[in-house]
Structure formats: C-alpha cells, structure tokens
Amino acid sequence: MLRKVSFGIFDTGETILSALVFSTFFPLYITQHIDTKLYSLLYGLSFLVSFGFALYLGKLADARALRKLFFGVFGILTGLACSLIGVFYGVPILALSVFLLMAILHQQALVFYNSLLLTFETRGFTSGLGVALGYVGSAFALVFLAENLKAPQVYYVTSILFMIFLLPSLLTIKNPSQTQQVSLKEVFRDKRFVVLILSILSVTEVANTLVAMMGVYLREVFSMESVQIYRVIGISALGGVFGGVFWGRLSDLLGVRRVFWAGFLLWIGFLVTLPFATKEVVLIWGFLAGLSLSHIWTTSRVLILSEFPEGEASVRLSFLSLTERVASTTGLVVWSLLLYITGDDYRLSAGMMAVFPLVGLGLFWYLRRNRLI
Template sequence: MKKILSFSLFDTGETILGAMVYSVFFPLYITKYVDPKIYSYVYSFTFLLSFLFALQLGKYVDRTGKRKEGFIVFATLTTILCFSLGFLESMPILSLIVFSLMSIAHQQSFVFYNSLLLNFETKGLASGLGVSFGYIGSAIALIFFAKVLSIPNVYFITGLIFFLFALPSFFFLENPSLKHNVSLKEVFKDKKFILTIVSILSLTEVANTLIAMMSIYLKNVFALEDSQIYKVIGLSAVGGIVGGIFWGKVLDKFSSDKVFPLGFFLWAGFLIVLPVVHGDLILVAGFVAGFSLAHLWTVSRVYIISKFPQEEVSTRMSFLSLTERLASTTGLFIWGTLLFITQDNYRLSAMLMSVFPILGFFIFLYSKRFST
C-alpha cells in the first residue's frame, strides 16, 4: 500500500502544479505582455518539442533501464524551473522561455512516472487511486490556494508542494529493470499500436474539450448562475474521485482488454444524452462526466502497459502523452468548427461530438486485426 500511496501522491502534486501554474496564474500573467495567440503558438510548440524529447529519452531509458532515474531528474528539474519563475516576474520573455522548458521537463517526468506502473501487481488500483488523488489535489488547489496566492509566491509554494509530493515516489517506488534497444522505426510501423493511440486520441479530444468548455456550455444552454456551475463542476470532481477507485478495482478484476473499450460507449452515450438533459439531471450529468474522465485517465495507461511490449514502456508512453496534449488543440478546434456550422447550437454540437468516440471504437476494433 505504501507504494500505491507514493504513486498517488505524485499524481496529486502534478495536478496541483497543472491547476495553479499551467491553467491559472502563468497564462493570466504572460498574456498581459504577450499576445494570447503568440502564447498559444509557443505553448503548442512546446508540446511538439516535448514529444520529440520524450521519444529520444524514452528510447534511452528503455535501453538502459533507468526509468526511475529519469523520473527523479525531470521531476527535480520541473521543481527548479518552477521556482525560477518566481524570480522572473519583471522579465516576461525570459519567463515564457523558462515556462516552456518547465513544460517540457514536466512532461518527461510524467512519461517516466507512468512507466513506473510496470512494477505494480495491482496496476489498476495504483492508476485509479492516482487519478482520484489528482482530482482531490486540483479541488484543494482551486478552492483554497488560488484565492490566497499571487505571483511570485505561487511559484515557490506550488513548486515546493510538487517536490514534496514527488519525494515518496523517489524513495519507495522501484525501478522497472527491463531493458531493450527500441527501434523508433519499428514502433511507428506497429499498426496495432498506432491505431490504438489514434483511438485514444478520439476520447481525449472529447475529454479535453469537455474540461475546457463545460462552464461555457452550462451558462449558454442552461443559463446557470456561477454558483450553480460550481456545483456541477464539483459533482464532476466527485465523479472523478469515485470513478478512479471504481475503474481501478474493475481493471484489477478484469483484463484491460475488456475494460478499455467501455470508454467509447461511456463517452458516446454521454454526448448523445447530454443535449436532452434538463433540470436537476444536469447534476447527474456532471457526475457522469467526471466518472467517464476517470475511466480514460485510469485505464488508458494501464492498457498501453498491458497490451504492448513492456520493455518499450517509456517510448510508448510518449505517444500516450502526445494524445493528451494534441487533443487540447484539435478538440477545441473541432468544437469551434461545429459551433460555427450549427450557428452556435450548443446542444447539437455536443451531440455531433459523439461521432469521435464512435469512430474511435471502430478504429480500435480494426487495430485488433494486427499483432505487435
């Protein structure tokens, strides 16, 4: 249990860092000095750099077996760069450069952190509890910390929290010792794997769009007050906490091959039903949204570890990381396009988004024709 708790605590610190620095304070700060479009381009470019770095670093640690060392190095580097932002408030361009480097380091640490799941007998519970703790962390950060912190202190305090929550993983998690000389060419030629990643992308597009647009959807469709929107989002967080533990337990009882495809039905069903939801049922919809998100984050990383060569885990986790980042861009672009086509019909646009998990399911079925 000590190892599972250690694994989960890093998820908590990582989510607090994301909520406080990536989602709130740094974007609000930097867009005072830099055009938001420029900031978006720079941030998107860091995703590409992060993926390219992750491929090469993943290949290196898979060859040497130094996955835990990679995790420790990049988690520590993330902390140092977060602290550094606290001294650069008067230098926005340099702050943007340091922030970009921190984003890259943070993403590498998360890739190697996911690789450490290899050593757990109950991978589902470890993954699910991590997701649940992550939801708790983000709720604590936004409810308690965001109101009282300001720049530069937010960088010092958040960086310290991130590091302290990473320390148990440094000490108590074991390094998966599997070694393999990975050929990136062979990974890209692995049709089953690439199609699986595309199918996961069909879900992360919907999930990230939901996260980004939920409050706007609730205000436009249901004319909810801010306090009512907070209730729905709060129940979504409860759904995530419950869902992480539930899906983790289910994963350990059944194979990931049986549990993973359920996500396509969860998301398709949710998006088809959402436009016809009325009244207090929107609270139930909020819970189901969080429950579905928990399935995606809990199951996808365990599925990749279980169904593909474990000695190549860090390299292949790089692709999973890419889907999470790429989906933030593609999902919002698709959502904006649907709103334009439907002339701002939010209900119809939400229903049309169900096409993506349905399409993802058929891509997933097609992937099973191939072997790794």
C-alpha cells in the same frame, strides 16, 4: 499499499501544478504581455520539442533501465523551474522562456512517471488511485489555493507542494528493471500501436474539450452563476474520484482490454444525452463526466503497458503523452468549428462531438476483430 499511495500522491502534486500554473495563473499573466495566438503557438511547439526529447530519452531509459532516475531528475527540475517563474515574474520574456522549459521538463517527468507502473502487479488499481488523488489535488487547488494566492507567490507555493508530493515516489517506488533496445522505426511502423493511439486520441479530444469548456457550457446553456458551476464541477470531481478507483479495480479483475471498451460507450452515451439534460438534473451528467474522464486517464496507460513489450514502456508512453497534448488543441479547434456551423448551438455541438468516441470505438473494434490486441 504504501507504494501505491506514493504513486498516487504524485498525481496530486502534478494536478495542482497543472490547475494553478499551466491552466490558470500563467496563461492569464503572459497573455497580458504577448498576443494569445503567439502564446498558443509557442506552447504547442513546446509539446513537439518535448515529444522529440521523450523519444530519445525514452529509448535510452528503456535500454538501460533509467526510468526512475529520469523521473526524479525531470520531476525536480520541473519544481525548480516553477519557482524560477516567480523569480523572473517581472520580466515577461524570461518568465515565458522558463515556463516553456518547464513544460518540456514536465512532459518528460510524466512519461517516466507512467512507466513506474511497471513495478506494480495491480496496475489498474494503482493507476486509478493516482487519478482519484489527482482529482482531490485539483479540487484542493481550486477551492483553497486559487482564490487565496497571488502572483508571484503562487509559483513558489506550487513549486514546494509539487516537490513534497514528488518525494514519496522517489523514496518508495522501485526502478523498473525491464530493458530492451527499441527501434523507433519499428514503433512507427507498428500498425496496431498506431491504430490504438488514434483510438485513444479520439476519446482524449473529447475529454480535454470537456475539461476546458465545461464551465462555459453550463453558463451558456443553463445560465448558471459561478457558485452553481462550481457545484457541478465538484460533483464531476466526485465522479472522477469514484471512477478512478472503480475503473482501476475493474481493470485488474476483468482485464484492461475488456474495460477499455466501456469508455467509448460511456462517452457516446454521455454526449448523445447531454443535449437533453435539464438544469434540474444536470448534476447527474456532472457525475457522469467525472466517471468518463477517469476512465480514459486510468485505463489508457495501463493498456499500453499490457499490450506491448514492457521493455519499450518509456517510448510507447511518449506517444500517449503526445496524444493528450495534441487532443487539448485539436479538440478545442473542432468545438469552435462546430459552434460556428451550428450558429452557437451548444447542445447540438455537444451531441455532434459523439462522432469522435464513435470513430475510436470503430478503430478499437478493428483491432479486436482482427485479434491485433
């Protein structure tokens, strides 16, 4: 159990880093000095660079069983880079350069972190526990840290917390011993892998859009004040904590293939019914949002590990990491387009987003029908 908790605790630190630095403090700071579009472009390009590095390093890690070593190296470098943003806070161009470097390092650490699941027998529960503790970290960051920390101190505090939550994984989790020479050409040609990644992408697009726009939706549709919005987000976090453990346990009991189906149905049901939600009962949808989000975060990485050669884990998980980053951009673009088409009808736009998990369900059904997965 100690190793499982150690694995999950890193998710806590990673979520604190994401909530405070990647999502809040740094974007608000840097967009005062450069155009938002330029920042978005550079940030997006960092993901492509990261993907290229992850493929190369993942291939090396899979061939020589270097997953834990790379996780430790890139985890520590991520924490150090975070503190350096504070050092260069007064020089925006240097702070931006370090931030982009940190984004690349962070993505490498996440790929090899996910690959550590190979060392666990109950991968579903371990993954779900990480998701649950990640929600705890997010709540802690938003409630206790965001309002009490100022820049540049926030970068030092976040760096220290990230390092503290990284340490248990480095001390207790074994290095996965599975090795394999991976052909990147064969991975790109693997039809069932590509279709599965697209299926996952269809859901992560909706998931990332929900995370980014939940507060705006509640404000525009229900005229909620900040306190009311935080209450719904808090209930969503509870749904995420419960869902992480629930979906993880269920994946171990029934098999992740069977449980993965439920995510598409859950998202379709959530989005189709959301336009009819009233202010009096919207907390129910808040809980369902957390339950839906925790499903995709818990099951997707376990599914990749269970369906493809374990010796190729790092390379395969690089694609999963890329889908999450791509989805955070494309989902918002589609959401903006839907609002434009519907004349800023938030309810209708939310309902129309159900098309994405429906497409994902079709792709996953194709894999199952043809016994490709």
